[in-house]
Amino acid sequence: MIGMTIQGTRLYNKADSEGTKKAFTESKVTIEGKGALTERDGMKExxxxxxxxxxxxxxxxxxxxxxxxxxxxxxxxxRLAEAGPNADLESINRAALLTDGRQLVVPAIRSENGSNESMKNGQAVGTTTSGGTSRAFSKGSSSGNGNAGAIININSADASEMDKLPGVGPALAQRILQYRETKGPFQRVEDIQNVPGIGPKKYNDMKDMLSVY
Incomplete structure (x- = not known):
């Protein structure tokens, strides 16, 4: 009787040990699985x-x-679109982040007479049509006859460059810079209308000179 009791106790302890080990393993898998889901959720966020x-x-x-x-x-x-031999890669910010739905127009190198070497549908390469697309991603302003045709990157221009925009004086230039520092970079050229003092009419006068890249 005593021998049977001891044997039964040993069997019980072994079963209990295996059950505990199994429960621990299942718990570990559950925790690891939960961690993996959390990591994926973080990537989505x-x-x-x-x-x-x-x-x-x-x-x-x-x-x-x-x-x-x-x-x-x-x-x-x-790299995907394969820049052409006449692409003016020195005038664009190749490190700029891309956003969904953007049109990127790669400008062509200007010829000696100052004209763009390529035209597309009557529109000089390096510009975009209006309607929610961003203008050519120029690093700053480009040369031209005076300020005509100059492109101002409103995300990197200083007050003196902002002052070159039609209807923008020193005070409004400072407001643009202050808005940019407070709200962050402009996502679209249209967003400059959020700056106090720039309405639809003033924006329409300057929009062909604006860039966000």
Missing amino acids: KGLDKEIRVHVSGAVNKPGVYQMPAGSRVDDAL
Whole structure:
């Protein structure tokens, strides 16, 4: 009787040990699984698992709409669209971040007489049509006859450059800079209308000189 009791106790302890080990293993799997889901959720919250579409045109060999990972740069789009031999790569910010739904127009190198070497549908390469698209992603202003045709990057221009825009004086130039410092970079050229003192009429006068890249 005593021997049976001891044996039964040993069997019970072994079963209990295996059950505890199994429960611990299941608990560990559950925790790891929960951690993996949390990590994926974090990626979604940050937008790292999303893709964007960008329209690349201008002085490129393969213009078109490209689907790219979120967080891609202008240089990534240039590699896909294959910048042409006449592409003016020195005048654009190739490190700029791309956003969904943007049209990137690669400017062409200007000839000696100051005209653009390529035209597309009557429109000089390096500009975009209105209607929600962003202007050519110039690093700053480009040369021309006086200020005519100059492109001002409103995300990097200083007060003196802002002052070159039609209807913008020193006071309004400072308001633009203050708005940019407070709200962050302009996402679209149209967003400059959020600055107090710039209404639809004034924006219409300056929009062809604006860039956000």
